[in-house]
Amino acid sequence: MHKAKWWEPTANDKLLCTLCPRYCTIGQGQHGFCYIRKNTGGELYSIGYGRPTGFAIDPIEKKPLNHFYPGSDILSFGTAGCNLGCKFCQNWSISKAKMDDNSALTVPPEGVIEIAKHNGSPSIAFTYNDPVIFGEYVIDISKLAREENIKTVMVTAGYIDKRARKEVFQYIDAANVDLKAFTEKFYWDLTISHLDDVLDTLVWLKNETNVWFEITTLLIPGENDTMSEIQQLSDWVVENLGDSVPLHFTAFHPDFKMTDRPATPPSILRTARDIAIAAGVKYCYTGNVHDPIGHTTYCPNCKKALITRDWHTLTSNHIFNGSCKFCGTKIEGRFFN
Secondary structure, three states, X not given: OEEOOOEEEOOOOOEEEOOOOOOOEEOOOOEOOOOOEEEEOOEEEEOOOOOOOOEEEEEHHHOOOOOEOOOOEEEEEOOXXXXXXXXXXXXXXXXXXXXXXXXXXXXXXXXXXXXXXXXXXXEEEXXXXXXXXXXXXXXXXXXXXXXXXOEEEEEEOOOOOHHHHHHHOOOOOEEEEEOOOOOHHHHHHHHOOOHHHHHHHXXXXXXXXXXEEEEEEEEOOOOOOOHHHHHHHHHHHHHHHOOOOOEEEEEOOOOOOOOOOOOOXXXXXXXXXXXXXXXXXXXXXXEOOOOHHHHOEEOOOOOOEEEEEEOOEEEEEOEEOOEEOOOOOEOOOEOOO
């Protein structure tokens, strides 16, 4: 176990975890909501530190990140547990597992860097469950990665305390943030969390960090897929984050506690993309379906296809020196050339 940051004792001999806005009060021998932060002997420990549940080499587009070194590979891993309670979780076998239920590895931060180097991966992704809950591990790995010129990526719901996030994100290069819906009712009923905390994280990332980030919204039939909600979400992104933050609308498939819902029709994703582009979003994508148009990066000026993709595989790339090959317009993101 690794001694945790972001906690304080309370008057009733419990510990207050201040890592995320859930602010769990944890009694002796108990775990927080996320399963991997535990009160042992009156001190809080991260039992997920150095205990990944496995590694994979993914295309970076799978995170999804379409404007962060497109076409590159990324070393991906997570731990057990999560600080949200999403009833529709697409990775529930990991995020809802307790550490002692899961076959975890033992890999110190230096070991993660060595795995990335051995595989020639230019980036490391903290993903599968929410890396906020293993923030100490994230900090130590991302600091070492920066020294080795390896990029690090957070795939997160953005549900993190205002003070803790400054430390967790200090060495992070990019993030994909799940903006799960645009109503408080959805957030509370289906994730047991709050919308405003996530919106605050997004504004903070934009205004106070150099982290490149993109946003993903999983559209669930009958829950967050109305045209009015998609319009409100798109308008908020443009007004508060600007028109250059890529927005991904992805398809839900029945899973975990929502197996009674149908998968998202591709037509809904295409309509959502049209709404976002009309609202002023320069770069909008569809995901979890085969949609060549929705996977393509277009120049916002001349409208020509710059990066074409077949699922997560690049089939062409016409961005040079961060600009459109055809008209010279700057394309926001991080690129190799």
